[in-house]
Amino acid sequence: MQTFYLDHAATSPVHPEVIEAITEAMSRVYGNPSSIHAAGRYARKVLDEARNTIAKSIGAKDTEIIFTSGGTEADNTAIFGVARALQTKGKHIITTAVEHHAVLQACEQLEKSGFEITYLPVDENGRISVESVKEALRDDTILVTIMFGNNEVGTIQPIKEIGELLKEHQAIFHTDAVQAYGLEKINVNELQVDLLSVSSHKINGPKGIGFLYQREKTPLIATFFGGSQERKRRAGTENVHAAVGFAKAVEIAQREMEKRRQAYLRFREIFLDVLNKENIAYKVNGHQEYFLKHILNISFPGMDVESFLVNLDMDGVYASSGSACTAGSIDPSHVLVAMFGKGAPELRNSIRFSFGLGLTEEDIKEAAERTAKIVKRMTNN
Helix, strand or coil, X not given: CCCEECECCCCCCCCHHHHHHHHHHHHHCCCXXXXXXXXXXXXXXXXHHHHHHHHHHCCCCHHHEEEECCHHHHXXXXXXXXXXXXXXXXXXXXXXXXXXXXXXHHHHHHHHCCXXXXXXXXCCCCCCCHHHHHHHCXXXXXXXXXXXXXXXXXXXXXXXXXXXXXXHCCXXXXXXXXXXXXXXXXXXXXXXXXXXXXXXXXXXXXXXXXXXXXXXXXXXXXXXXXXXXXXXXXXXXXXXXXXXXXXXXXXXXXXXXXXXXXXXXHHHHHXXXXXXXXXXXXXXXXXXCCECCCXXXXXXXXXXXXXHHHHHHHCCEECECCCEEECXXXXXXXXXXXXXXXXXXXXXXXXXXXXXXXXCHHHHHHHHXXXXXXXXXHXXX
């Protein structure tokens, strides 16, 4: 049976060119970038080239890029780093109710240490208002951390407008761009963000590497100790081979960005057309104007997410929900709770399909047809 991977928002397959770049680097780059001999200097040169490629992709300087182990570490470094650096100026932080757990749980830890967190609400489309940020701002606000695009429903937040709002405020502005990077044009100077998190494995790069953009002079206390790597901001021998693969994935993503965006919009159209032709009852969750093109979150009335996912898997359609499955029970998605409220039917019947490398229009049509058959079977239509 042919299978269809529609969970690219969770992680993406590594691009063949990336595999080739990593393999080549592993065969010729073996020195420690901190060593002063020729092998070390060559490793440093390769690492610097990767950093430069990544910096250019967001309009940054290469000195403003900190390599991390991924998006979670980048988010944690930003949040804990700023909190520790600026705690004498205030202990108030603003975020949203729909952030990734890497942000939310970091904020929860800070709450236990005496910080005060404001969790901004979203509308039924998953979007916050700039006005709500303005109203939440205080003299002792030291950090505003708001994701660029949501990983569950795809809604894009008004980052540029928030950056403009914060221009004259002491608060540092961080955005988790893990899900948006590679598909949305991002320029840190236009957005006026101070910190930005990215992960490699979302853009067909290797797992285990990401970066945190830190604008020059943005206060940040390191959270890793034991070495002077990354300009004393992140201790630990750099993962040169992964950085090479990451940079190659960035090159490809930048080159193919518009092509991918148009392809995913077409995939979305095909998928929904099939549901319409099969007379399937559904509702698309998320904003209909400001959304990430590769994420399609759909609510199917009368369906149960747990059994739905099992049936999709058995039929070779690999999708996901925003729920955390633990010990046979499902905790409702905090994103959908924020959008629709506790007890809303969307919490139990929403599935996220996400598109990426290797998919064709024929694949999407077949996956949608299989999905429609499952819905009909499970709702006795």
